Amino acid sequence: MVDSIGLQLMFCNTYHLLLQPGPEVVRLAGGLHQFINRQMPIITDSGGFQVFSLAYGSVADELKSRGAKKRDGHVLKICEEGVHFRSYRDGAKVLLTPETSVQAQKAFGADIIIPLDELPPYHIGPERLRRSLDRTHRWERRSLEEHLKSPQGQAMYAVIHGGVDPAMRKESCEYLSNLAFDGFAIGGSLGKTRGEMLEMLSALLPRLPTEKPNHLLGIGDLESLQQCIPLGIDTLDSSYPTRAARHGLLLCAQGGMKVERREYATDFSPIEPTCTCWTCQHFSRAYLHHLFKAKELTAYALATVHNLSFMVELMRKIRAAIREDLI
Numbered sequence: 001m002v003d004s005i006g007l008q009l010m011f012c013n014t015y016h017l018l019l020q021p022g023p024e025v026v027r028l029a030g031g032l033h034q035f036i037n038r039q040m041p042i043i044t045d046s047g048g049f050q051v052f053s054l055a056y057g058s059v060a061d062e063l064k065s066r067g068a069k070k071r072d073g074h075v076l077k078i079c080e081e082g083v084h085f086r087s088y089r090d091g092a093k094v095l096l097t098p099e100t101s102v103q104a105q106k107a108f109g110a111d112i113i114i115p116l117d118e119l120p121p122y123h124i125g126p127e128r129l130r131r132s133l134d135r136t137h138r139w140e141r142r143s144l145e146e147h148l149k150s151p152q153g154q155a156m157y158a159v160i161h162g163g164v165d166p167a168m169r170k171e172s173c174e175y176l177s178n179l180a181f182d183g184f185a186i187g188g189s190l191g192k193t194r195g196e197m198l199e200m201l202s203a204l205l206p207r208l209p210t211e212k213p214n215h216l217l218g219i220g221d222l223e224s225l226q227q228c229i230p231l232g233i234d235t236l237d238s239s240y241p242t243r244a245a246r247h248g249l250l251l252c253a254q255g256g257m258k259v260e261r262r263e264y265a266t267d268f269s270p271i272e273p274t275c276t277c278w279t280c281q282h283f284s285r286a287y288l289h290h291l292f293k294a295k296e297l298t299a300y301a302l303a304t305v306h307n308l309s310f311m312v313e314l315m316r317k318i319r320a321a322i323r324e325d326l327i
Contacts, residue, residue: 005277005309006316009041011237014104014114015050019087019094023107031109043237044110046101046143046159049187049218051075051083052119080135082116098142106152114185115143117159122189129163136161137175144179155182157215160208163189164200173207183213190219198227205232220311222251229318230327241311245303248292251310257285259303264289277309 012032017023029035032042052075076084082097098116105113116139120132140158147156158181162168176184186204191197197219208214213234219225220238228236241251250257250271257264257271270280271288279288279302291299321327 005305006312007040007308008312009043009235009237010038012036012042012044012108012110013047013050014044014101014108015047017044017108018047018096018104019089023104026109027107031107033109041111042109043112043215044105044108044114045217046114046116047096047104048083048101048116049119051085051096078118080138082139098139099146102143102146106147106150106154109152110154112155112157112183113147114157114159115140115147117161117187119188120163122163122192124163126165129165129168133161133168133172137172140176141179144181148180157181157183157185157213159185159187159217160204161188164191164196166200166203169200169204170207173204177209181212183215184208185215185217187217194224194227197224198231201228201231201233222255222314225314225318229322241307242304245307246300248288248299248303250288250303251307259285259288260292261289271306272310275306275309275313277306279303279306279309 017026017032026032026035032044033039074086074088076086076093078084082095082100084093084095086092087094096116101116102113117136118132118139120129124132136159144156144158147154158176158179160169160172160176162170162172173184186201191200201216205214214232216228216233216236218238219228219236220240225236244251244256248258248260250259252272253274259271264285267285267289269285270283271285272280283302288299288302291302318327
């Protein structure tokens with residue numbers, strides 16, 4: 001079903017794959033394309049986002065200044081070498097370095113790989129942000145050097161950092177643009193509000209080399225898409241469509257539909273009347289309502305198929321509007 005909706009790029013998570021099933025198993029399978037039976041371009045992250053989430057909490061936590069009290073003990077040490085942490089699966093100690101991250105992504109056979117970077121929280125001072133940026137630049141250079149030992153036809157995107165500090169973002173652009181990266185991803189803390197993120201992106205994007213692609217990491221809610229893409233974003237990734245599906249939020253042209261609401265219990269129309277996805281072609285809002293209320297696992301799969309289909313179709317329309325100079 002995923003193949004039939006026209007998805008053009010799949011994002012796979014290095015951190016989770018590193019711990020289970022492990023790079024060697026994926027390598028023996030012939031790489032991720034063979035392992036998951038998906039013949040489409042694949043991008044993998046460095047694993048850094050999940051590791052630093054263990055240290056600092058989720059993005060929502062750090063924006064609300066909640067920290068990561070329940071996660072203490074997972075990340076053991078952050079140093080120049082890399083990050084020492086405990087596996088959430090069995091408690092084993094793991095060292096993630098720029099080199100081991102790249103080696104894992106090589107084993108996965110991803111088409112686009114991301115260098116290891118430090119993801120500091122929004123609420124840090126300028127001195128700490130400066131130390132983090134400098135270390136990230138050193139880690140990214142080491143990652144690139146490891147990658148260039150055996151490129152294997154893979155591309156590597158640098159990750160621009162600097163939080164919402166305009167001077168540090170500018171410095172990160174200049175430093176990384178002078179290295180042999182194939183494209184640029186925009187990462188780190190993107191701001192506390194959407195307005196702060198848009199202000200940062202408006203200043204940052206014109207500084208990136210226009211001959212190379214750019215990628216916005218982790219942003220995919222509908223309102224942000226409508227405002228970020230006109231600034232010049234080429235590609236992006238986000239868990240938003242699948243996360244929304246898990247919570248019973250179905251994406252529609254009129255906005256999100258909370259299908260567990262009582263009003264949908266006897267609504268036998270499809271989620272979106274004009275949608276051609278497998279879910280909308282075969283099932284009704286009432287049936288999805290029933291599945292979620294009954295906590296049937298099928299609910300999550302059907303909702304995910306719809307939300308991904310919706311996003312793919314939305315992006316197709318956006319590309320058409322770009323070609324017609326409407327965006």
